Amino acid sequence: xxxxxxxxxxxxxxxxxxxxxxxxxxxxxxxxxxxxxxxxxxxxxxxxxxxxxxxxxxxxxxxxxxxxxxxxxxxxxxxxxxxxxxxxxxxxxxxxxxxxxxxxxxxxxxxxxxxxxxxxxxxxxxxxxxxxxxxxxxxxxxxxxxxxxxxxxxxxxxxxxxxxxxxxxxxxxxxxxxxxxxxxxxxxxxxxxxxxxxxxxxxxxxxxxxxxxxxxxxxxxxxxxxxxxxxxxxxxxxxxxxxxxxxxxxxxxxxxxxxxxxxxxxxxxxxxxxxxxxxxxxxxxxxxxxxxxxxxxxxxxxxxxxxxx
Amino acid sequence: xxxxxxxxxxxxxxxxxxxxxxxxxxxxxxxxxxxxxxxxxxxxxxxxxxxxxxxxxxxxxxxxxxxxxxxxxxxxxxxxxxxxxxxxxxxxxxxxxxxxxxxxxxxxxxxxxxxxxxxxxxxxxxxxxxxxxxxxxxxxxxxxxxxxxxxxxxxxxxxxxxxxxxxxxxxxxxxxxxxxxxxxxxxxxxxxxxxxxxxxxxxxxxxxxxxxxxxxxxxxxxxxxxxxxxxxxxxxxxxxxxxxxxxxxxxxxxxxxxxxxxxxxxxxxxxxxxxxx
Numbered sequence: 001x002x003x004x005x006x007x008x009x010x011x012x013x014x015x016x017x018x019x020x021x022x023x024x025x026x027x028x029x030x031x032x033x034x035x036x037x038x039x040x041x042x043x044x045x046x047x048x049x050x051x052x053x054x055x056x057x058x059x060x061x062x063x064x065x066x067x068x069x070x071x072x073x074x075x076x077x078x079x080x081x082x083x084x085x086x087x088x089x090x091x092x093x094x095x096x097x098x099x100x101x102x103x104x105x106x107x108x109x110x111x112x113x114x115x116x117x118x119x120x121x122x123x124x125x126x127x128x129x130x131x132x133x134x135x136x137x138x139x140x141x142x143x144x145x146x147x148x149x150x151x152x153x154x155x156x157x158x159x160x161x162x163x164x165x166x167x168x169x170x171x172x173x174x175x176x177x178x179x180x181x182x183x184x185x186x187x188x189x190x191x192x193x194x195x196x197x198x199x200x201x202x203x204x205x206x207x208x209x210x211x212x213x214x215x216x217x218x219x220x221x222x223x224x225x226x227x228x229x230x231x232x233x234x235x236x237x238x239x240x241x242x243x244x245x246x247x248x249x250x251x252x253x254x255x256x257x258x259x260x261x262x263x264x265x266x267x268x269x270x271x272x273x274x275x276x277x278x279x280x281x282x283x284x285x286x287x288x289x290x291x292x293x294x295x296x297x298x299x300x301x302x303x304x305x306x307x308x309x
Numbered sequence: 310x311x312x313x314x315x316x317x318x319x320x321x322x323x324x325x326x327x328x329x330x331x332x333x334x335x336x337x338x339x340x341x342x343x344x345x346x347x348x349x350x351x352x353x354x355x356x357x358x359x360x361x362x363x364x365x366x367x368x369x370x371x372x373x374x375x376x377x378x379x380x381x382x383x384x385x386x387x388x389x390x391x392x393x394x395x396x397x398x399x400x401x402x403x404x405x406x407x408x409x410x411x412x413x414x415x416x417x418x419x420x421x422x423x424x425x426x427x428x429x430x431x432x433x434x435x436x437x438x439x440x441x442x443x444x445x446x447x448x449x450x451x452x453x454x455x456x457x458x459x460x461x462x463x464x465x466x467x468x469x470x471x472x473x474x475x476x477x478x479x480x481x482x483x484x485x486x487x488x489x490x491x492x493x494x495x496x497x498x499x500x501x502x503x504x505x506x507x508x509x510x511x512x513x514x515x516x517x518x519x520x521x522x523x524x525x526x527x528x529x530x531x532x533x534x535x536x537x538x539x540x541x542x543x544x545x546x547x548x549x550x551x552x553x554x555x556x557x558x559x560x561x562x563x564x565x566x567x568x569x570x571x572x573x574x575x576x577x578x579x580x581x582x583x584x585x586x
Binding site: 016019020022023025026027029030031033034036037038039040041042044045048053055057103106107109110111113115117118119120121122123124126127128129130131132134135136137138139141143144145146147150181184185238241242244245249263266267270271276279280283286287290291294295 | 314317320321324328330331334335337338341350352353354396399400403404407409410415419422426428429430431434435436440452453457460463492513516517519520524535539549552553556559560563564567571
């Protein structure tokens, strides 16, 4: 009985090995690259967060325990960057979602020209962050020659040119505006796809019952696209934690670090101050926040797939 | 006379205002690039170009190794697209059609690595690349681009490969073909449309990549376009015409590809993030 069991297990084992040898030529290179450049760095990042990491080869990187983490929560500049990141999310996420949804619904109700509008509104999404950041920097130039100041002066909304990038809140406003402007097209496309999935019969029935377009929107459309709304919401929140390039290119964190965001601040800590351990600790904290959001999203998405309505 | 449909007209007017908000910034960029002497900003601002001065494009193209940066970007984007495509199709085929112990667990590891955005690993990745003595080399850049894309790309293509009917493969097995025959003569030809979409996304993703290139490339001559444009702006802070001419050279190919293949892009938007170079 026992020997039978062993030989059975051996057969299973050798079959398993054979299967692995068969598949290895296909998944081998990919797995090695993933392991070396993603999995290992992810683990190493956590380790580095507990050390005073020294980049020079052969030098020791002393273990400092929780010191980096303690330092972070006493670092006013980190807290400022954290606040700015949260504010960026609070401002840009709802704006992108509402405007994107409205545009998607309007395009969906068109009889012609759908493709034209979808393509035009999507163009900012596919344009590189570097270029659109520079465009916005130029739009919001100080002095009366900048297009934004020019328009606002012409419309008599302001009395004198605004120094957009010299003040904390106007500089943040420029960063938010760019975030919203660039993200609307993505939200529109995802919502548009979801709207396509709603059967016309439901709308017909509502019309027969005498519902007006506003009622139809709030009582039929909004509830039916709830899973999509959730998907977009979490993706945009995760995206907000990734805000970085426009801050770096438009304000560089200025004036006086008051527009710094988390990634920006982490990047400076690592590659300007060479505080690798400290930067790693920051990325661990940001990573935990984002991972929690992702897992939460997975859970809810699975739930809403099981219970579509 | 045809009756005017007022609700539709109203929709079009509203949407055209939205389109204007999306397009005016680009128009402003183009006009500036076409204006001579932008050391001093023109007042009033020029939204519709009055002249078509092409000198900025010429100057941008010829100055500061710009042509070289263009070639660098082209080279890196092409190589990384080809490598990503090759490795991702192999991996995805492995996961789609082989059974082996621990397969789903391994695949979940792939998925798990995608949950934390790549930018957060940059510090540790720097130490890895530094340890391999590949900082400031294209090999280091390519390894990172290909390596960080594998999980998402495998995920994206696996689903696609699984939808290909298995019957086609059985006939090849009966004729004495191997897994490689199936991969080359069934899977790849049948997924041409998906692979084309994949290639476009991968190419554009690498073409615009900023963060990794900024961190790992130190030598001036090895820079890629996004970095070159950023530094261009810093160097010629007041020569906006020149900066935008350079930006347009970098952006126009991307927008053209988008307009031609827009239906793939707009569908692909749903899987955005799945394909990195």
